[in-house]
Amino acid sequence: MIVRDRPSGFRLFLMLRGSVLPRILPALTINILIATLVTMSHGDLFKLKITLTTIPFTLIGLPISIFLGFRNNTAYDRFWEARKLWGELLIRSRNLSRQCQSLITYPVTALASNGLNDIRVRMIYRAIAFSYALKNLLRDLPGEDMPQWLTQEEVKLIQTSKNKPDFLINRMALDLQQSMNEKRIDPCLAANIDTTLSAITAAAAACERIKNTPIPFSYTLLLHRTAYIYCFLLPFGLVDSIGFMTPFVVAIVAYTFFGLDALGDEIEEPFGLDANDLPLDAICRAIEIDLLEAIQHTPLPVPMLPVGYRLT
Amino acid sequence: MIVRDRPSGFRLFLMLRGSVLPRILPALTINILIATLVTMSHGDLFKLKITLTTIPFTLIGLPISIFLGFRNNTAYDRFWEARKLWGELLIRSRNLSRQCQSLITYPVTALASNGLNDIRVRMIYRAIAFSYALKNLLRDLPGEDMPQWLTQEEVKLIQTSKNKPDFLINRMALDLQQSMNEKRIDPCLAANIDTTLSAITAAAAACERIKNTPIPFSYTLLLHRTAYIYCFLLPFGLVDSIGFMTPFVVAIVAYTFFGLDALGDEIEEPFGLDANDLPLDAICRAIEIDLLEAIQHTPLPVPMLPVGYRLT
Amino acid sequence: MIVRDRPSGFRLFLMLRGSVLPRILPALTINILIATLVTMSHGDLFKLKITLTTIPFTLIGLPISIFLGFRNNTAYDRFWEARKLWGELLIRSRNLSRQCQSLITYPVTALASNGLNDIRVRMIYRAIAFSYALKNLLRDLPGEDMPQWLTQEEVKLIQTSKNKPDFLINRMALDLQQSMNEKRIDPCLAANIDTTLSAITAAAAACERIKNTPIPFSYTLLLHRTAYIYCFLLPFGLVDSIGFMTPFVVAIVAYTFFGLDALGDEIEEPFGLDANDLPLDAICRAIEIDLLEAIQHTPLPVPMLPVGYRLT
Amino acid sequence: MIVRDRPSGFRLFLMLRGSVLPRILPALTINILIATLVTMSHGDLFKLKITLTTIPFTLIGLPISIFLGFRNNTAYDRFWEARKLWGELLIRSRNLSRQCQSLITYPVTALASNGLNDIRVRMIYRAIAFSYALKNLLRDLPGEDMPQWLTQEEVKLIQTSKNKPDFLINRMALDLQQSMNEKRIDPCLAANIDTTLSAITAAAAACERIKNTPIPFSYTLLLHRTAYIYCFLLPFGLVDSIGFMTPFVVAIVAYTFFGLDALGDEIEEPFGLDANDLPLDAICRAIEIDLLEAIQHTPLPVPMLPVGYRLT
Amino acid sequence: MIVRDRPSGFRLFLMLRGSVLPRILPALTINILIATLVTMSHGDLFKLKITLTTIPFTLIGLPISIFLGFRNNTAYDRFWEARKLWGELLIRSRNLSRQCQSLITYPVTALASNGLNDIRVRMIYRAIAFSYALKNLLRDLPGEDMPQWLTQEEVKLIQTSKNKPDFLINRMALDLQQSMNEKRIDPCLAANIDTTLSAITAAAAACERIKNTPIPFSYTLLLHRTAYIYCFLLPFGLVDSIGFMTPFVVAIVAYTFFGLDALGDEIEEPFGLDANDLPLDAICRAIEIDLLEAIQHTPLPVPMLPVGYRLT
Structure with a gap:
C-alpha cells in the first residue's frame, strides 16, 4: 500500500512512485x-x-x-473485500483474546508470564501465529515468522500440514475442549468462543477464495x-x-x-507484493501488538512503518 | 475455470484456449x-x-x-455468488469437522481409524459425501464418486432419495441426536452444530436457486x-x-x-462444464483433503490440477 | 417463469411466447x-x-x-430479492423439519404414520401449509390448497384470521411450547427452533413488503x-x-x-401470474415434497412441470 | 405513498396527483x-x-x-432502506409477540382480557406503543396516538423522556427481567427475547440515522x-x-x-408526509392489528386505506 | 456535517458556506x-x-x-459505511446499557447514584468512555473528554495503552467476568452481553480500517x-x-x-473535521445522554447544536 499525501500543483505530474506509469x-x-x-x-x-x-x-x-x-x-x-476480511480477522482475534481472558476461569489473571500451560495464553499465541500463517499461505511464503508462537512439537507437526491456518484453528478448538473438560468454562460461553473460531475460519477461507478464483x-x-x-x-x-x-x-x-x-x-490480486496491494505484514504486526499487550507481554514489537512510502 | 497467466504482446491476439472466439x-x-x-x-x-x-x-x-x-x-x-456459496460450503464443512472433534466428547481422539462407529468420523465422512452429492445434483451427474463415504445401507437408501444432499444432512442431524442421547455433547454446544447444519443447508439451497432460476x-x-x-x-x-x-x-x-x-x-449458469464455469470437482477434492487430514486418514488424495489450463 | 432454451439463428426473431412483443x-x-x-x-x-x-x-x-x-x-x-426470499423459505422449512426430527425427543422415529398427535409431524405439516398460505396471500387467492395439512379446528380458526401465515407460525410456536412443557426438548435447542420460526416470519414479511410497496x-x-x-x-x-x-x-x-x-x-411485482413472474406454485410443491419425504409420507406428490414453457 | 394503477394512453399525460409537476x-x-x-x-x-x-x-x-x-x-x-427497516420492525414485533406467548410460561393462554398484570400482554402492548413512538419521533409529532397502550404511570414518565422509543424498550427489558425472576422463562430462551429487543433497537436507531444524516x-x-x-x-x-x-x-x-x-x-427524507414518503401510519396500524389479533383483543382496528390515492 | 435547508432561487448561487468553491x-x-x-x-x-x-x-x-x-x-x-458504523456503535451501546440493567441481577435498580461499585453503572460509564476514546483515536486527538468516566486507576493505565478503545472493552469484559463470578448473571445471558461486546469491537475496528486504508x-x-x-x-x-x-x-x-x-x-476520510465530515462529537454526546438518562444520572448534558450551520 502506498501511504502518501495527495500532491498538489505541478508535482502531481512529476511523481513516479505510486504511479502505474513505469509499468505501462x-x-x-x-x-x-x-x-x-x-x-x-x-x-x-x-x-x-x-x-x-x-x-x-x-x-x-x-x-x-x-x-x-x-x-x-x-x-x-475484490481489493476491498480482502481488506474487510483482514479487518474481520483483526476483530475476531481481539474478540478471541477478550473471550479467553474473561470467559475461561483461572485463579490468576491471564499474563504472558504464566507460560504456555495457561490455556488462555496458548490460545492467544496461536491466534497470532494464525494471522502469520494465513499471510504466508496467501503470499506463498515459507513462514519463518510463525514458529516463535508455537511449541516445539507443533512446529514439527505444522510442517507437514496441507493447510497451516486450518491446523492452528483445530489446535485452538482442542484447547477449548480441554477448558471444558477442566470445567473452566460453561458450555453456553464455550459456544461463543466456538462461534469466534468459526468466524476466523470463514475469514481465512474467504481470502483463499479470492486468491484462487480470478x-x-x-x-x-x-x-x-x-x-x-x-x-x-x-x-x-x-x-x-x-x-x-x-x-x-x-x-x-x-x-x-x-x-x-x-x-x-x-x-x-490484493494479497501480493505490488505497490497497491494490502499491507498484510503491517496488519499481522498490529494483531500481534494488540494481543500481546492484553496479556502484558514484554517487550512489545513496534508497528511497521512505510519504507519509501510503501507498507507491505 | 481457466487457470492461465495473462499473455502479453502479440500472443494476446493469437491464443484461442480460454477465448470465446470459437463459440461466436x-x-x-x-x-x-x-x-x-x-x-x-x-x-x-x-x-x-x-x-x-x-x-x-x-x-x-x-x-x-x-x-x-x-x-x-x-x-x-450469479457466478460470484455461486463461488461464494461453495466457499461457504468449504468453511462450514471445516467448521463441522472442527466442532465434531472438539465439542463431542469421546475418551479417544477422533481418528479415521476409529471407523464408522465413531459418530465424529461418521459425520465428517458424510460432510465429504455431501459436497459430492451437491456437485452431482447441480451438474445432473449420476454420482459415482460419492458412495465410498457412506455405509452399505445408506448407499441403498440414497438411491431413491429425491434430494440426496438433503438426505445426508438429515442423517447428520440424527448423528447429532445420538450424540446428545449418549450425553456426549451439551445441548448448548449441540445448538452450535445444528447452526452449522443449517448453514450447509442454506448454501446448498442457494445453489439450487441459482441453477433453477435463470x-x-x-x-x-x-x-x-x-x-x-x-x-x-x-x-x-x-x-x-x-x-x-x-x-x-x-x-x-x-x-x-x-x-x-x-x-x-x-x-x-456457473455450475456447468463450460470453460469459465466453477471448478466444482477441485473444490470437492479440497474439502475432502481438508476433512480427511484432520482425522489423519491415509492416504490423502492429491489436489486436482488444471488439464490444458482447465480446472473442472 | 419461462423455462426455455435460448433459440439460435432466425428462430430468435420468430418466437412470441416469452416475448413481451404482444404486450407492447x-x-x-x-x-x-x-x-x-x-x-x-x-x-x-x-x-x-x-x-x-x-x-x-x-x-x-x-x-x-x-x-x-x-x-x-x-x-x-425486487424480482431477485423475492426469489431469494422464497429460497430462504425453502431453506428454513427444511431446517425446521430437520430440527423437529433431531432435536425433539420421542421414543419413535418421526414418521407421517404417527399422525397429528406427534408434535414433530404436526409442525412439519404446518410448515407446508405455511408456504401455501403465503403464496395465496401474495397472489390474493382464496387458498383451497392449504386445508389438507391442518386439523378441522384450525381450518375453522384460520378462516377469520387477518394474516393466515402469521396464524400458522403462532400455532407452531405453541407446538414448540408444548414440547418444552413435555420436556421433549432442551431450552437451548428450543432457542434454535425459535430462531428458525423468526427467520420464516422474516421471509414472509419481506415478501409482503415487496408486494405492498411498489x-x-x-x-x-x-x-x-x-x-x-x-x-x-x-x-x-x-x-x-x-x-x-x-x-x-x-x-x-x-x-x-x-x-x-x-x-x-x-x-x-414478482408474485403475480405474468409470464416472467416467480413460479410460486412449483416452489410450494418442492417444499411439500422435501418435507413429506423426510417423514416418509406416501404417496409423494410429483414436481410441477412447465406447461407451454411456463411454470407458475 | 401513492397507491394507484399505472395509467395508459393519453391519461398518462393528464394526471397531476402523484406527479411532481406542481412542485417544479x-x-x-x-x-x-x-x-x-x-x-x-x-x-x-x-x-x-x-x-x-x-x-x-x-x-x-x-x-x-x-x-x-x-x-x-x-x-x-435511503427510501428503500427505510422501508426495509419498518419491515424489520414489523417482523421483530411479530416475533416478540410470538416469543412472549410461547416462551414465557403462564398457566393460562395469553389473552388481552388477562389485563396488564400479565407480562406477556404488557410487553405486546408496549411493542405497539413502540412503533407509534418511533413514528412520532421520526415525524416530529407530539404522539397522541400512543398513551392508550401504556399505564398511567408510564404515560407520565414517558413525557420527560428524551428518547421515547428507547424508554419503552428499557421497560420491556424490565418485564423480561421480571419474567426471569418469577422463573417463567429459561435464561436460554430469555436470551432469544433479548436478541429480539436488540433487533428492535437496531431498526429504530437506523431510522434515526437516516433522519439525522442527509x-x-x-x-x-x-x-x-x-x-x-x-x-x-x-x-x-x-x-x-x-x-x-x-x-x-x-x-x-x-x-x-x-x-x-x-x-x-x-x-x-422518507419519513415525512410528502406524497411519495413511506406510509408509517398504515404500517403502525398493521403492527397494531397483527399483535392485537394474536391476543384476541376486541374490537380490532381496521387497516388504513388510501385517501385520494394517498396512504400516509 | 453541514445542517442547512436547501436554498431556493438565486440564493442557491450566492451561498459559500457548505460549498466546496473556496477550496477549489x-x-x-x-x-x-x-x-x-x-x-x-x-x-x-x-x-x-x-x-x-x-x-x-x-x-x-x-x-x-x-x-x-x-x-x-x-x-x-466510505462516508456512509462510517456513518452506519457509528450508528451501530450507538445501537450496541444502548443494547449494552439495557442488557446490564435487565440481565445482571442486583437487589436495587441500576441508578447512577449507586456509584462505581455497581458493576452495571461501571459498565455503562465505560461504554460512554469507549465512544469518546474511539472518536479521539480516529481524529488523532489527546482525549481530554474521556477521563471523567473512569476511575483514577484506569485513567493512569489507559495512558500507556496502545489502543484505548480496546483497553476499555477488555475492562468491560472483566466486569462481565466478575458478574458471573458473583453469580449475578446466567452464563446463557452473559453470552448475549459478550456478543454485544464483540459487536462494539467490530464497529470500532471497522472504523480503524476506513481510517487506515485509503x-x-x-x-x-x-x-x-x-x-x-x-x-x-x-x-x-x-x-x-x-x-x-x-x-x-x-x-x-x-x-x-x-x-x-x-x-x-x-x-x-469521513472522520476528520472538514465541513462534510461526520459529526462524531454530536454522536458521542447523544450516546452519553442516552446512557446517562437510563440510569437517571443528573444533570444530563445538552445535545450539541450546529455552530454556523456546522456540526462537528
Missing part, C-alpha cells in the same frame, strides 16, 4: 510511436489511405466502457484485446481532424486505458 | 460477410440505397448499453434481438463514412458484442 | 404509424416544418438512460411520460437524415424502450 | 419563458450573439449524468447549481439548430431534470 | 485564466495553432466518466492527472466553435470536475 511504459511508447508514424504519413499505410473517422471509436466506446467499468469495479471490490480469464482476454485494438487504431481515426496533435491525444487516451488496466491487475 | 465464430462470420457485401454494393440493397447514417446507432446504443451492462453484471453476480427469458430474448439487429444493420450505417474499412470495424464491434453475450451465457 | 404491440403500432406519416410528409405538421434534429434526442437521452437503467435495476432487484408512483409516471414523448417525437428528428428508413429505426428504438418498460412492469 | 412548476415556467425569449431574439443577449452550440452541453452532460445518477440511486437507497449538503449544492445552469443556458445552445422548437425541447429536458431532482428531495 | 478556487482561477488567454489568442500557442477539436474530449470523457463515477461512489460508500493512491493519481489535463486542454478544443464563451463554459466544466473531486477528498 512499454505499451505506451509503442502506441505513441505508431501514432507519430501515422501522423507523419497522414494516415496512409503502404500508400493506402486508411479511411477511419472517429465514428467507429464512438461505437466501440460503448462495449469498452462496459468492460472497463466492470473490470474496475470488480477489481476494486476474474474469469475470458473477460481479461476480451477486455485486453479490445482495449489494445482501440488504442492502436486510434491514430488513424484522429489524424484527419486534429493533425499534429494526434500523438499527444493518443498518449492521453492510452495512458488512462492502460493505466486503469494495470491498476486493475494489481488490486484484483 | 459462426455469427461473426455471417456478420462480416454481410458487411463485405454491403461495402461492395456501397450500401445498396437490390438497387435501393439504404439511407442509414450512424445516428440511429447512437440512439439504439443507449438501450443496448443498458441491456449489455445489466446482463453482464447480473451474469457475473435470468428472465424475456430479457435474454430482448437483448439478443437488439444486439443482432444492431450488428447486422451496422454496415449500412458505416459504409458511407469509412468505406472499405467497414467490414473491419463491424468485425470489432460484433466481436465485443457477441463475445460479451457468449461469456454471459457461460458464467450465468 | 398497441403502443408500438401507433408509434410506427406516426413515424410513417411523418416520413411521408417529410416532417411537416399541418404544413409547418417541425425543425427537430437528432440533437435534442441526444440531450434527452441522458436523463432517459438514468431512468431506464434505474428502473431496470430496481425491478430486477416503486414510487412518481418515478413510474416520470419515466413513462419521458419515454413516450421521446419515441413519439423521434420521427421528426430522424426524417431529414435517414429518410424512408425512419419508421424502421423508430420501430427498433421503440421496441427496446417499450419492451424494457413492459418487462420491468412484469418483474417488479 | 415555478422553475419550469421561468425556464420556458427564458427559452421563449431566447428563441425570439435568436440567441442575442442585449444585441450580443451568445455563441453557444450543443457541444458544451454534451461535455457538461458527463458530470451531470454522474451527479443525477448518484443522487437518484442514493435517494432511492446526503452531504455540498453534493446537493453542487448538483442543483449545475442542473440549473445547464437548463437555463440550454436555449442558447439549441436555438440555432432547432429554431422555434427550442422552448418545447427545453421544457422536456427541464421537466426530467427538475422532476428527478424534486423526486429525490421527496424520497431521500 | 485556486485551480479554478488558473483554469479560467488559461481559457481567457487561449480565447484571446484564438488557440495559438507561441504562434502555433493548436489543432484540437472537441472530439478528443469526447473520447477522453469515457475513461474520465468511469474514474469520476467510481471515485464518487467509493468515497460516498482508496489506492494510484487511483487518486491517475484520476487527478486525467482530470487536470482534460480541464487545462479544454479551451483549445472549444475556442474555434464557441469563441468568446470559452472561458465561461470551461469554468462550468472545471467547477463540476474539481468540485466533485474536492468533495470526494472530504468525505472519503
Whole structure:
C-alpha cells in the first residue's frame, strides 16, 4: 500500500512512485510511436489511405466502457473485500483474546508470564501465529515468522500440514475442549468462543477464495484485446481532424486505458507484493501488538512503518 | 475455470484456449460477410440505397448499453455468488469437522481409524459425501464418486432419495441426536452444530436457486434481438463514412458484442462444464483433503490440477 | 417463469411466447404509424416544418438512460430479492423439519404414520401449509390448497384470521411450547427452533413488503411520460437524415424502450401470474415434497412441470 | 405513498396527483419563458450573439449524468432502506409477540382480557406503543396516538423522556427481567427475547440515522447549481439548430431534470408526509392489528386505506 | 456535517458556506485564466495553432466518466459505511446499557447514584468512555473528554495503552467476568452481553480500517492527472466553435470536475473535521445522554447544536 499525501500543483505530474506509469511504459511508447508514424504519413499505410473517422471509436466506446467499468469495479471490490476480511480477522482475534481472558476461569489473571500451560495464553499465541500463517499461505511464503508462537512439537507437526491456518484453528478448538473438560468454562460461553473460531475460519477461507478464483480469464482476454485494438487504431481515426496533435491525444487516451488496466491487475490480486496491494505484514504486526499487550507481554514489537512510502 | 497467466504482446491476439472466439465464430462470420457485401454494393440493397447514417446507432446504443451492462453484471453476480456459496460450503464443512472433534466428547481422539462407529468420523465422512452429492445434483451427474463415504445401507437408501444432499444432512442431524442421547455433547454446544447444519443447508439451497432460476427469458430474448439487429444493420450505417474499412470495424464491434453475450451465457449458469464455469470437482477434492487430514486418514488424495489450463 | 432454451439463428426473431412483443404491440403500432406519416410528409405538421434534429434526442437521452437503467435495476432487484426470499423459505422449512426430527425427543422415529398427535409431524405439516398460505396471500387467492395439512379446528380458526401465515407460525410456536412443557426438548435447542420460526416470519414479511410497496408512483409516471414523448417525437428528428428508413429505426428504438418498460412492469411485482413472474406454485410443491419425504409420507406428490414453457 | 394503477394512453399525460409537476412548476415556467425569449431574439443577449452550440452541453452532460445518477440511486437507497427497516420492525414485533406467548410460561393462554398484570400482554402492548413512538419521533409529532397502550404511570414518565422509543424498550427489558425472576422463562430462551429487543433497537436507531444524516449538503449544492445552469443556458445552445422548437425541447429536458431532482428531495427524507414518503401510519396500524389479533383483543382496528390515492 | 435547508432561487448561487468553491478556487482561477488567454489568442500557442477539436474530449470523457463515477461512489460508500458504523456503535451501546440493567441481577435498580461499585453503572460509564476514546483515536486527538468516566486507576493505565478503545472493552469484559463470578448473571445471558461486546469491537475496528486504508493512491493519481489535463486542454478544443464563451463554459466544466473531486477528498476520510465530515462529537454526546438518562444520572448534558450551520 502506498501511504502518501495527495500532491498538489505541478508535482502531481512529476511523481513516479505510486504511479502505474513505469509499468505501462512499454505499451505506451509503442502506441505513441505508431501514432507519430501515422501522423507523419497522414494516415496512409503502404500508400493506402486508411479511411477511419472517429465514428467507429464512438461505437466501440460503448462495449469498452462496459468492460472497463466492470473490470474496475470488480477489481476494486475484490481489493476491498480482502481488506474487510483482514479487518474481520483483526476483530475476531481481539474478540478471541477478550473471550479467553474473561470467559475461561483461572485463579490468576491471564499474563504472558504464566507460560504456555495457561490455556488462555496458548490460545492467544496461536491466534497470532494464525494471522502469520494465513499471510504466508496467501503470499506463498515459507513462514519463518510463525514458529516463535508455537511449541516445539507443533512446529514439527505444522510442517507437514496441507493447510497451516486450518491446523492452528483445530489446535485452538482442542484447547477449548480441554477448558471444558477442566470445567473452566460453561458450555453456553464455550459456544461463543466456538462461534469466534468459526468466524476466523470463514475469514481465512474467504481470502483463499479470492486468491484462487480470478476474474474469469475470458473477460481479461476480451477486455485486453479490445482495449489494445482501440488504442492502436486510434491514430488513424484522429489524424484527419486534429493533425499534429494526434500523438499527444493518443498518449492521453492510452495512458488512462492502460493505466486503469494495470491498476486493475494489481488490486484484483490484493494479497501480493505490488505497490497497491494490502499491507498484510503491517496488519499481522498490529494483531500481534494488540494481543500481546492484553496479556502484558514484554517487550512489545513496534508497528511497521512505510519504507519509501510503501507498507507491505 | 481457466487457470492461465495473462499473455502479453502479440500472443494476446493469437491464443484461442480460454477465448470465446470459437463459440461466436459462426455469427461473426455471417456478420462480416454481410458487411463485405454491403461495402461492395456501397450500401445498396437490390438497387435501393439504404439511407442509414450512424445516428440511429447512437440512439439504439443507449438501450443496448443498458441491456449489455445489466446482463453482464447480473451474469457475473450469479457466478460470484455461486463461488461464494461453495466457499461457504468449504468453511462450514471445516467448521463441522472442527466442532465434531472438539465439542463431542469421546475418551479417544477422533481418528479415521476409529471407523464408522465413531459418530465424529461418521459425520465428517458424510460432510465429504455431501459436497459430492451437491456437485452431482447441480451438474445432473449420476454420482459415482460419492458412495465410498457412506455405509452399505445408506448407499441403498440414497438411491431413491429425491434430494440426496438433503438426505445426508438429515442423517447428520440424527448423528447429532445420538450424540446428545449418549450425553456426549451439551445441548448448548449441540445448538452450535445444528447452526452449522443449517448453514450447509442454506448454501446448498442457494445453489439450487441459482441453477433453477435463470435470468428472465424475456430479457435474454430482448437483448439478443437488439444486439443482432444492431450488428447486422451496422454496415449500412458505416459504409458511407469509412468505406472499405467497414467490414473491419463491424468485425470489432460484433466481436465485443457477441463475445460479451457468449461469456454471459457461460458464467450465468456457473455450475456447468463450460470453460469459465466453477471448478466444482477441485473444490470437492479440497474439502475432502481438508476433512480427511484432520482425522489423519491415509492416504490423502492429491489436489486436482488444471488439464490444458482447465480446472473442472 | 419461462423455462426455455435460448433459440439460435432466425428462430430468435420468430418466437412470441416469452416475448413481451404482444404486450407492447398497441403502443408500438401507433408509434410506427406516426413515424410513417411523418416520413411521408417529410416532417411537416399541418404544413409547418417541425425543425427537430437528432440533437435534442441526444440531450434527452441522458436523463432517459438514468431512468431506464434505474428502473431496470430496481425491478430486477425486487424480482431477485423475492426469489431469494422464497429460497430462504425453502431453506428454513427444511431446517425446521430437520430440527423437529433431531432435536425433539420421542421414543419413535418421526414418521407421517404417527399422525397429528406427534408434535414433530404436526409442525412439519404446518410448515407446508405455511408456504401455501403465503403464496395465496401474495397472489390474493382464496387458498383451497392449504386445508389438507391442518386439523378441522384450525381450518375453522384460520378462516377469520387477518394474516393466515402469521396464524400458522403462532400455532407452531405453541407446538414448540408444548414440547418444552413435555420436556421433549432442551431450552437451548428450543432457542434454535425459535430462531428458525423468526427467520420464516422474516421471509414472509419481506415478501409482503415487496408486494405492498411498489416503486414510487412518481418515478413510474416520470419515466413513462419521458419515454413516450421521446419515441413519439423521434420521427421528426430522424426524417431529414435517414429518410424512408425512419419508421424502421423508430420501430427498433421503440421496441427496446417499450419492451424494457413492459418487462420491468412484469418483474417488479414478482408474485403475480405474468409470464416472467416467480413460479410460486412449483416452489410450494418442492417444499411439500422435501418435507413429506423426510417423514416418509406416501404417496409423494410429483414436481410441477412447465406447461407451454411456463411454470407458475 | 401513492397507491394507484399505472395509467395508459393519453391519461398518462393528464394526471397531476402523484406527479411532481406542481412542485417544479415555478422553475419550469421561468425556464420556458427564458427559452421563449431566447428563441425570439435568436440567441442575442442585449444585441450580443451568445455563441453557444450543443457541444458544451454534451461535455457538461458527463458530470451531470454522474451527479443525477448518484443522487437518484442514493435517494432511492435511503427510501428503500427505510422501508426495509419498518419491515424489520414489523417482523421483530411479530416475533416478540410470538416469543412472549410461547416462551414465557403462564398457566393460562395469553389473552388481552388477562389485563396488564400479565407480562406477556404488557410487553405486546408496549411493542405497539413502540412503533407509534418511533413514528412520532421520526415525524416530529407530539404522539397522541400512543398513551392508550401504556399505564398511567408510564404515560407520565414517558413525557420527560428524551428518547421515547428507547424508554419503552428499557421497560420491556424490565418485564423480561421480571419474567426471569418469577422463573417463567429459561435464561436460554430469555436470551432469544433479548436478541429480539436488540433487533428492535437496531431498526429504530437506523431510522434515526437516516433522519439525522442527509446526503452531504455540498453534493446537493453542487448538483442543483449545475442542473440549473445547464437548463437555463440550454436555449442558447439549441436555438440555432432547432429554431422555434427550442422552448418545447427545453421544457422536456427541464421537466426530467427538475422532476428527478424534486423526486429525490421527496424520497431521500422518507419519513415525512410528502406524497411519495413511506406510509408509517398504515404500517403502525398493521403492527397494531397483527399483535392485537394474536391476543384476541376486541374490537380490532381496521387497516388504513388510501385517501385520494394517498396512504400516509 | 453541514445542517442547512436547501436554498431556493438565486440564493442557491450566492451561498459559500457548505460549498466546496473556496477550496477549489485556486485551480479554478488558473483554469479560467488559461481559457481567457487561449480565447484571446484564438488557440495559438507561441504562434502555433493548436489543432484540437472537441472530439478528443469526447473520447477522453469515457475513461474520465468511469474514474469520476467510481471515485464518487467509493468515497460516498466510505462516508456512509462510517456513518452506519457509528450508528451501530450507538445501537450496541444502548443494547449494552439495557442488557446490564435487565440481565445482571442486583437487589436495587441500576441508578447512577449507586456509584462505581455497581458493576452495571461501571459498565455503562465505560461504554460512554469507549465512544469518546474511539472518536479521539480516529481524529488523532489527546482525549481530554474521556477521563471523567473512569476511575483514577484506569485513567493512569489507559495512558500507556496502545489502543484505548480496546483497553476499555477488555475492562468491560472483566466486569462481565466478575458478574458471573458473583453469580449475578446466567452464563446463557452473559453470552448475549459478550456478543454485544464483540459487536462494539467490530464497529470500532471497522472504523480503524476506513481510517487506515485509503482508496489506492494510484487511483487518486491517475484520476487527478486525467482530470487536470482534460480541464487545462479544454479551451483549445472549444475556442474555434464557441469563441468568446470559452472561458465561461470551461469554468462550468472545471467547477463540476474539481468540485466533485474536492468533495470526494472530504468525505472519503469521513472522520476528520472538514465541513462534510461526520459529526462524531454530536454522536458521542447523544450516546452519553442516552446512557446517562437510563440510569437517571443528573444533570444530563445538552445535545450539541450546529455552530454556523456546522456540526462537528
